Amino acid sequence: MNKKKVVSIEDRIPKLKQARKKKANRRLIFYLSIFFILISIIVYLQSPLSHIKTIHVTGNSFLEDEEIMEQSGLTTNTNIWTINKSEITATLTDNPVIESAEVKRNLPWTVDIQLKEYERVGYVKEENNYYPILGNGTTLQEIEQDNINGDAPLIVDFTEEEYLHRMTGELQELPDTILNLISEIHWKPTDDNQNEILLYMNDGFLVSGTIRDFADKMQVYPSIVSQLDPESEGIIHIGVGAYFESFDDEDE
Known part of the structure; x- marks a missing residue:
């Protein structure tokens, strides 16, 4: 017949006390760690660190x-x-x-x-100095230049700020490859159309167009020029439709 080992309550009490003490110590260490971490964070936030x-x-x-x-x-x-x-x-x-x-x-x-x-889309001239102008129509008066290096067109005769802002907004939408082809942009308003503009191109051609939807309509310029004789002289119209008008035809 098996005999069961009997453990007296007196033997168990010290072990229970020791287990409770370890548990209490672990809890104390945990709370102290949290406390010191919080103190460290506060000191860090209040210090030059x-x-x-x-x-x-x-x-x-x-x-x-x-x-x-x-x-x-x-x-x-x-x-x-x-x-x-x-x-x-x-x-x-x-x-x-x-x-x-x-x-x-x-x-x-x-x-x-x-x-x-904002990108620089052109220059404006005031007296004998040139100033960059950005795509939102802001003129950088603090950046004064004696000349321009041909990296953006000269914007001429835009005497009304509203139309100047419209023009620079359209230039902002132009790819750099096309923007760099433009030498000068002149505002040529008429009684019928206040948006008329005339462009002088670096390749010698003239372009007649309008401020309205200029960025979209100017996309056809490289295609038109690629079909023309480089020696020919004339004006490319990109208003209603797109076509080339030779100066020779006008003379005739």
């Missing part, structure tokens, strides 16, 4: 880094965790040169500001 050390600005060509950082309000005393990215983005895009902006935290101490500026 959480301040921005580097601000990287990319995508800017017309604006200086220092100007953008000043406008953003960020400094090396700014806590990296307290920056309001949407607010900074809204502030930056108030600048007429900036089309869009994105602000990113790059831990532990860096903030990246990525910009997209």
Whole structure:
């Protein structure tokens, strides 16, 4: 007959006390760890360790880094965790040169500001100086040039801001390959059509068109020119339909 081993309550009590003590110690260590972690986070957030050390600005060509950082309000005393990215983005895009902006935290101490500026689509001339003009119609008066290098057309005689803005908006939509073919754009409003323009091209041709839907209609220019004799002289009409009119035909 098997005999069952009987453990007295006196033998079990020390083991139960030891198990409870270990459990209590583990719980204490856990709470102390949480406490010290929270204290460390608070100390970190209140100390210079959480301040921005580097601000990287990319995508800017017309604006200086220092100007953008000043406008953003960020400094090396700014806590990296307290920056309001949407607010900074809204502030930056108030600048007429900036089309869009994105602000990113790059831990532990860096903030990246990525910009997209409006493209320069031409130049305007005031007295004897030339100034870049952007796709939203903003003239960069602070960038003064004695001449232009042919990387964008000269925009001439646009005396009304409304039509100048329409024109630059259309130029913004043009591929660079076509924009770079244009030497000058002259506003030639008539009583019947205030949108009339005349273009002088770098290849020697003239183009008669309108501001309205200019970007779309100008897409046919390379195709038309490819069918013409390079020695021929005339004007390409891209208003209603698209066709070439030779100066020789006019003489005849």
